[in-house]
Amino acid sequence: MVVGWLRGRPIMEKILIANAIVILIGAIGGTYFTRRLEGQSGVALTLIFLASGLGITILANWLVLRATFRPLVEISRAMESIHKGELHQRVADKSSDPVLRSLSQSFNEMLVRLENESRQYSTRLFDSIEEERRRIGRELHDETSQTLAAVLISLDLAEKALSRCGPPEVVQRVATSKSLISHTIEQLKLLVYDLRPVMLDDFGLVPALRWYIQSHLEGVGPTIVTEFDDEGQRLPGNVETGLYRIAQDTLTNAVRHAQASKVVVRLETKSGFASLAVIDNGVGFDPGEAIYRGNHRGLGLLSVKERVELLDGTLNIESAPGRGTRVYVVIPLAQGRQS
Missing domain, CATH: 3.30.565.10 (Histidine kinase-like ATPase, C-terminal domain)
Known part of the structure; x- marks a missing residue:
């Protein structure tokens, strides 16, 4: 009955009540045994009462605190998991202590909020990345690629004009430049497709x-x-x-x-x-x-x-x-x- 009544009490009250009960039992038991063991050595009785009282006090506090602080252990484990990125972790809020139960509930609410905020942030982040990929891809395709294509045409015309009367080494340099720009255009096409494959949208x-x-x-x-x-x-x-x-x-x-x-x-x-x-x-x-x-x-x-x-x-x-x-x-x- 007493144990059931204590389960719903705050932790501070549990500790005070448990220690009060230990002191009361110690006082009654000490008085009783002092009268029964009258004539025995005072030092021996003191050591016996001290050891018994200390043992009973430690046992009572351990029994009270063991179940009470279990939610704190679960919160500690949950925080370790959260540190590794596992935001779906939750803590059971079944503690008999109303303060710790409220702490567990608040902790779970915080996790739900963090998970929702993290999901929203990740969604915005990935969406913005894809949109930026599209924008950069369009600019590379519409601006840079077109400019390089125009340069390639100009070099082709220059090569044809120089092939009639120009020095051979100059013609060779122009041909090499054409080859380099053609290679650059092909690499640019791959880069544009990497940023946002048109094939993914179309097919x-x-x-x-x-x-x-x-x-x-x-x-x-x-x-x-x-x-x-x-x-x-x-x-x-x-x-x-x-x-x-x-x-x-x-x-x-x-x-x-x-x-x-x-x-x-x-x-x-x-x-x-x-x-x-x-x-x-x-x-x-x-x-x-x-x-x-x-x-x-x-x-x-x-x-x-x-x-x-x-x-x-x-x-x-x-x-x-x-x-x-x-x-x-x-x-x-x-x-x-x-x-």
């Missing part, structure tokens, strides 16, 4: 991924094996953009860091979800350590993690040193949102 995710793999990855590293669903099926724009950037980051990690000889890219679209898997047979790594330390691979994985969370998807990374890496992404699709 969809699968053609854009095929183009990226063929133009950037074939012949420069591991063998890339693609297993894609029907190319004609379209997904919502934000899903296609997110999966494309996720595939880019994971493939970049595999090519640059995995030291793999083979990478498999698998994309499936089913009723209600789309899944992406990137599997390599490389050296592997510790995913938690990479993300926590924030190295080059970890930054790419952190970007992948944020994009998956913004799409309400799930990310599963299976890897270990010497065992390759398997990245699985599943994105839910609302009914009627598949094209």
Whole structure:
């Protein structure tokens, strides 16, 4: 009955009541045993009462504080997880102490607010990045590329004029300049497509991924094996953009860091979800350590993690040193949102 009554009391009251009960029991017990053990050594009785009182006090306070401070331990663990970027952590607010229960509830409300603010910030950030990519791509295509094309035409006319009566070395220099500008224009086209692939907007995710793999990855590293669903099926724009950037980051990690000889890219679209898997047979790594330390691979994985969370998807990374890496992404699709 007393224990049940104490459960709903604030921590300070619990400690004061527990210690008051210990003192009361000590006073009654001390008086009783002093009369029963009259004639015994005073020093021995003092040591016995001191040891008994100290033991009972420590036990009573431990019993009171053990359950009371359990929510603080959970909050500490949750903060460690949050420090690693796991904002979905929550603390159980089942403490019998009203003050600590209120603390747990406030902590959970703070986490919800932080998660919502982080999601909104990430959404604005990725949207602004894509918009800036589009803007830079348009400027490079409409301004810089056109200017270089005009210079190339001028050099071509100059080469034709010089070929009749000009010094051979000058003609050769003009021809070399033409070759350099032509190469620059081709590289600029790749840069524009990298910033925002027109193919992604016009034809969809699968053609854009095929183009990226063929133009950037074939012949420069591991063998890339693609297993894609029907190319004609379209997904919502934000899903296609997110999966494309996720595939880019994971493939970049595999090519640059995995030291793999083979990478498999698998994309499936089913009723209600789309899944992406990137599997390599490389050296592997510790995913938690990479993300926590924030190295080059970890930054790419952190970007992948944020994009998956913004799409309400799930990310599963299976890897270990010497065992390759398997990245699985599943994105839910609302009914009627598949094209």
